Amino acid sequence: MDGRDRVIVALDFDDRRDARALVARLGDACGSYKIGLELLTAAGPDLVEELVGQGHEVFLDLKLFEIPNSVAGAVRAAGALGASMVTVHAMGGTGIVAAAVEAAREFPRLRVLALTVVTSMTASDLADVGIGGTPDEQVLRLARLAAGAGCDGVIASPREVGLLRAGLGPDPLIVTPGVTLQGRGAGAAVAGGVAGAAVAGGAAGVHSRTGTAQEAFAAGASHVVVGRSITRAADPVAALALARAGAAG
Numbered sequence: 001m002d003g004r005d006r007v008i009v010a011l012d013f014d015d016r017r018d019a020r021a022l023v024a025r026l027g028d029a030c031g032s033y034k035i036g037l038e039l040l041t042a043a044g045p046d047l048v049e050e051l052v053g054q055g056h057e058v059f060l061d062l063k064l065f066e067i068p069n070s071v072a073g074a075v076r077a078a079g080a081l082g083a084s085m086v087t088v089h090a091m092g093g094t095g096i097v098a099a100a101v102e103a104a105r106e107f108p109r110l111r112v113l114a115l116t117v118v119t120s121m122t123a124s125d126l127a128d129v130g131i132g133g134t135p136d137e138q139v140l141r142l143a144r145l146a147a148g149a150g151c152d153g154v155i156a157s158p159r160e161v162g163l164l165r166a167g168l169g170p171d172p173l174i175v176t177p178g179v180t181l182q183g184r185g186a187g188a189a190v191a192g193g194v195a196g197a198a199v200a201g202g203a204a205g206v207h208s209r210t211g212t213a214q215e216a217f218a219a220g221a222s223h224v225v226v227g228r229s230i231t232r233a234a235d236p237v238a239a240l241a242l243a244r245a246g247a248a249g
Contacts (some may be wrong), residue, residue, distance in 0.1 A: 006247045007213070007240065008059050008228035010034040010177070016043035022231055023051065029240055030085070032057040034225055045081055052082035059225070063115055065089035068099035075100045079107030085175070087155060089115040090142035097149040111153065111173065116145030117177035119157040122132075122208050135209060136160055140167050147172060153222065159210025165220030177225040178210045181242045213246035 004055055009030050012021045023030070027131040033056055037050060047123070048058050064071045071088060078086040088100040097114055103112045116139040117126070123134050131138055139160045144167065146154055153173025156164055164174050213224045226243050233239035 005031050005057075006217070006223050007243045008032040008034050008057075008175070008223055008225045009240065010036065010225050011039050011080070012036060012227045012231065013039050014042045016047060018125050018227055019047065021045065021142045023056075023234060024052075025236055027237075029237055030056070032059060032223075034059040034061050034227075036061040047177045048078075048081040048083060055082040057083065059085040059087075061087050062235075063089055064100060065085050066091050068095050071096050072099045072103035075103035075110070075112065077105060079104060079110040083111055084171070085111050085113055085137075087113050087115050088151075089153070090116055090151075094145060094149050097151060098118075099148055101150040112151050113155050113173060113175055114142065114151045115155045116142040116146075117156070117158070119209050120206065122133045126224060130150050140164065143168060157209035158216040158219070158221070158224075159209045159221035161211075161216050161221045173222045175222060175223045175225060176211075176216045177227075178206075179216055179224040179226050179229075179243075180210060181229050181239060181246075183214060183225070213243045215246075217247050 009026065009032070011022065011033050013019045033051055035058060039047070044232055048060060048064065051058050057244060060078045062074060062078065064074050064087065069239065075086055088097055090097060099167055100112045104112045117135050126135065126138060139156050143154045143156070147168055152165060154173050155177065157178045158176045161174055161176055213226065216224050224243065230236050230239045230243065
């Protein structure tokens with residue numbers, strides 16, 4: 001994979017026109033996009049088919065957490081749309097994760113990724129729902145569960161990538177949201193003042209466990225997901241290039 005494949009741009013919009021405009025502006029520079037619940041609800045599933053038809057890979061971030069039959073049905077629907085990745089909550093347990101993996105077998109291009117601990121959560125948040133220990137401990141526990149159920153990879157914050165790579169080995173995908181770019185100075189140099197602010201704080205106020213794209217790749221991430229640092233930048237193409245530079249080391 002080159003940098004174009006490893007950087008996934010999050011289309012975190014509530015309007016199809018805004019999403020299409022960003023895709024058009026990035027053009028051939030971006031090969032992969034994430035569609036989450038907000039845009040899927042606002043624009044409908046045919047946007048996934050549209051992007052796939054244009055040659056893009058689509059990470060359909062559904063965060064499935066339901067009874068196994070419902071999860072399996074949603075995974076099959078994602079595969080039929082042409083999605084390349086789909087997410088299921090590892091917190092659902094082995095039965096739910098295994099149902100997703102089995103359903104995906106009908107679609108050779110579809111990879112099932114298990115969400116470990118969402119990047120907004122802290123140890124205090126975990127304690128609120130009765131889970132002791134640190135986010136690191138819970139992430140590794142759920143990642144091992146997902147690997148045992150046959151998942152292609154996991155979703156975790158940049159802070160846990162090194163731990164996961166050491167614990168899971170070289171093969172599973174590790175996809176990291178909560179990613180910023182390389183700092184205010186670098187962002188300002190390539191993308192102007194508005195992008196510089198986005199680069200420095202693109203995940204602020206949304207993610208609690210963050211890191212830069214360069215840090216995530218250096219620790220062993222297979223992919224990073226970058227949202228506002230690119231989509232709200234004055235020059236999204238330049239901001240994307242900065243993220244891709246992190247993949248190159």
